[in-house]
Amino acid sequence: MTDKAPKSTETDPKDFRPEARAPRGFADKRASQIAAERRLITAVSKVYEDFGFEALQTSAFEYADALGKFLPDADRPNVGVFAVEDDADSEGKNGQWMALRYDHTAPLARFAAQNWDGLPKPFRRYAFGPVWRNEKPGPGRLREFMQCDADTVGTDRPEADAEIIALAVAGFKAAGLPAGSTVLKINNRKLLNGLLNSLGVVDAGQQMGVLRAIDKLDRLGLTGVELLLGGGRKDESGDFTKGANLNDAAIAAVLAFVAAGNAERSVVLDRLAAVLANSPEGMAGLDDLSRIGATLNGLGVGEADAIFDPSIVRGLEYYTGAVFEAELLLETRDEKGELVKFGSVGGGGRYDDLVARFTGEKVPATGFSFGVSRLAAALALTEAGKASPVRGPVVIIAFSDSDMGEYFKLASEIRAAGIPAEVYLGRSGMKAQMKYADRRLSPAVAMIGGDELANGTVTIKDLDLGREMAAEISDNKAWREGRPGQVTLPRQEAINHLKTIVKSL
RNA sequence: GCCGUCUUAGCUCACUUGGUAGAGCGCCAGAUUGUGGCUCUGGAGGUAGCUGGUUCGAAACCAGCAGACGGUACCA
Numbered sequence: 260m261t262d263k264a265p266k267s268t269e270t271d272p273k274d275f276r277p278e279a280r281a282p283r284g285f286a287d288k289r290a291s292q293i294a295a296e297r298r299l300i301t302a303v304s305k306v307y308e309d310f311g312f313e314a315l316q317t318s319a320f321e322y323a324d325a326l327g328k329f330l331p332d333a334d335r336p337n338v339g340v341f342a343v344e345d346d347a348d349s350e351g352k353n354g355q356w357m358a359l360r361y362d363h364t365a366p367l368a369r370f371a372a373q374n375w376d377g378l379p380k381p382f383r384r385y386a387f388g389p390v391w392r393n394e395k396p397g398p399g400r401l402r403e404f405m406q407c408d409a410d411t412v413g414t415d416r417p418e419a420d421a422e423i424i425a426l427a428v429a430g431f432k433a434a435g436l437p438a439g440s441t442v443l444k445i446n447n448r449k450l451l452n453g454l455l456n457s458l459g460v461v462d463a464g465q466q467m468g469v470l471r472a473i474d475k476l477d478r479l480g481l482t483g484v485e486l487l488l489g490g491g492r493k494d495e496s497g498d499f500t501k502g503a504n505l506n507d508a509a510i511a512a513v514l515a516f517v518a519a520g521n522a523e524r525s526v527v528l529d530r531l532a533a534v535l536a537n538s539p540e541g542m543a544g545l546d547d548l549s550r551i552g553a554t555l556n557g558l559g560v561g562e563a564d565a566i567f568d569p570s571i572v573r574g575l576e577y578y579t580g581a582v583f584e585a586e587l588l589l590e591t592r593d594e595k596g597e598l599v600k601f602g603s604v605g606g607g608g609r610y611d612d613l614v615a616r617f618t619g620e621k622v623p624a625t626g627f628s629f630g631v632s633r634l635a636a637a638l639a640l641t642e643a644g645k646a647s648p649v650r651g652p653v654v655i656i657a658f659s660d661s662d663m664g665e666y667f668k669l670a671s672e673i674r675a676a677g678i679p680a681e682v683y684l685g686r687s688g689m690k691a692q693m694k695y696a697d698r699r700l701s702p703a704v705a706m707i708g709g710d711e712l713a714n715g716t717v718t719i720k721d722l723d724l725g726r727e728m729a730a731e732i733s734d735n736k737a738w739r740e741g742r743p744g745q746v747t748l749p750r751q752e753a754i755n756h757l758k759t760i761v762k763s764l
Numbered sequence: 765g766c767c768g769u770c771u772u773a774g775c776u777c778a779c780u781u782g783g784u785a786g787a788g789c790g791c792c793a794g795a796u797u798g799u800g801g802c803u804c805u806g807g808a809g810g811u812a813g814c815u816g817g818u819u820c821g822a823a824a825c826c827a828g829c830a831g832a833c834g835g836u837a838c839c840a
Contacts, residue, residue: 283831326840339840361840394839395765471838500837574839658798689798697800708798722800729801739799 284396372617410626421554453541468503651699
């Protein structure tokens with residue numbers, strides 16, 4: 260391959276400099292963001308455990324066939340998921356495709372099917388961790404994000420759905436969201452399926468079209484949905500979206516169905532009963548819904564927290580009954596003051612066929628997924644959630660190479676007192692070291708210079724106090740020599756002083 | 765995926781219709797040999813997204829590609 264030699268020095272490998280950037284759709288997280296997500300996960304996990312769900316962690320990768328219908332095919336192995344082909348075997352046969360999980364539900368179905376005989380039933384577990392989707396990223400929409408799920412596998416009782424809803428509501432409260440900032444919207448797939456079947460709309464493609472149209476209600480309004488149910492709709496950019504091609508009577512019925520929401524749960528049930536009178540399947544769904552309502556009443560879940568909304572669709576084809584969607588109502592604005600719409604911060608529903616894909620045995624299941632990353636991002640934009648910055652350690656100033664041992668000894672003593680501490684490990688002078696501590700948002704700096712060493716003392720500078728005092732000093736010399744917030748104390752007293760500084764944070 | 769807009773320093777953006785780049789902020793240093801802020805002074809940092817074309821000459825004009833943003837579709 261000598262003809263493939265580099266054409267010039269610019270293609271010489273040793274001159275190649277990769278551009279330092281995160282992959283598209285992936286984001287780095289700094290300490291304060293990690294802390295915010297951890298707080299959410301801890302709070303929500305606690306709620307899940309209080310309700311009796313046990314923790315479960317499964318692998319990031321699953322065999323593609325276990326992930327369901329989104330498995331890659333030969334032509335497009337990566338659409339939707341991040342997939343790799345496992346090593347080929349010794350006979351050179353193709354390896355199996357594996358893909359990163361795109362949610363926690365499909366791995367749960369696999370786990371439940373694999374371990375079914377040994378599990379207590381119904382099996383109730385929660386899981387949290389990153390999931391990955393290989394699709395176009397956007398603001399608030401990354402290709403790697405955190406979810407926290409709870410599911411009940413092995414019961415078809417609507418009460419299980421109601422409990423999952425109550426769990427979600429309690430989870431949002433535990434996450435520190437003010438009352439009224441989220442609402443759980445509940446629907447049931449059987450309602451619309453029943454309605455469509457009773458209207459003679461039985462074509463699968465047509466039914467999907469109806470779901471897609473209804474899903475756009477919040478954005479396009481009733482008139483937009485009407486167009487999409489019929490012939491189709493042309494948007495402002497001139498792009499034409501094909502409609503579901505229903506006849507006028509069917510369109511009217513679907514619109515009446517969709518418009519039945521926006522009222523108390525019991526009122527919505529009454530309205531739906533009128534629309535669905537001709538449909539046995541619809542009435543069955545309605546019965547499920549009313550039992551969910553009764554259980555929610557028993558659990559004390561109010562109308563402000565959970566409502567029935569026939570326009571909720573959820574794209575997932577695997578949902579077979581109840582579906583839930585958590586909508587964030589908080590008004591969030593970005594740094595520029597622009598309104599940011601976060602929309603859905605969680606969702607779920609009943610999927611009665613997922614485990615059966617593996618075992619052939621019908622195992623009903625229901626669950627909810629909490630959108631940790633998106634919720635953390637939303638909270639960060641609210642006053643209450645303004646990321647409290649992560650404070651750094653006490654920084655011990657390194658004056659001279661020969662005394663490093665003494666600095667590390669002090670660091671150990673401070674840590675033993677329960678306070679994070681570190682010795683400055685760079686090679687810069689004192690000024691830079693102070694600046695370093697300032698940037699780390701350290702509560703204090705500890706100094707053992709020649710004077711302190713001779714006297715067995717430590718000098719502690721309270722950086723917050725110093726900052727406050729600095730506001731009134733404009734002369735730099737006065738500021739420096741005044742040493743605001745600084746005291747020199749015998750060693751043990753100095754550590755006690757650090758304790759009081761840290762305690763007041 | 766489709767349509768549109770955009771891409772100049774780490775960030776936010778300029779550069780009077782083609783004559784090889786500037787500001788603010790940030791960063792580093794000094795004023796201040798053991799003191800973070802303020803102020804002043806200085807400095808580093810750019811093959812103008814990439815590739816090709818037009819031109820004596822391109823950040824600017826044209827084409828392709830990549831990326832970002834907005835809309836739309838899809839969304840487990």
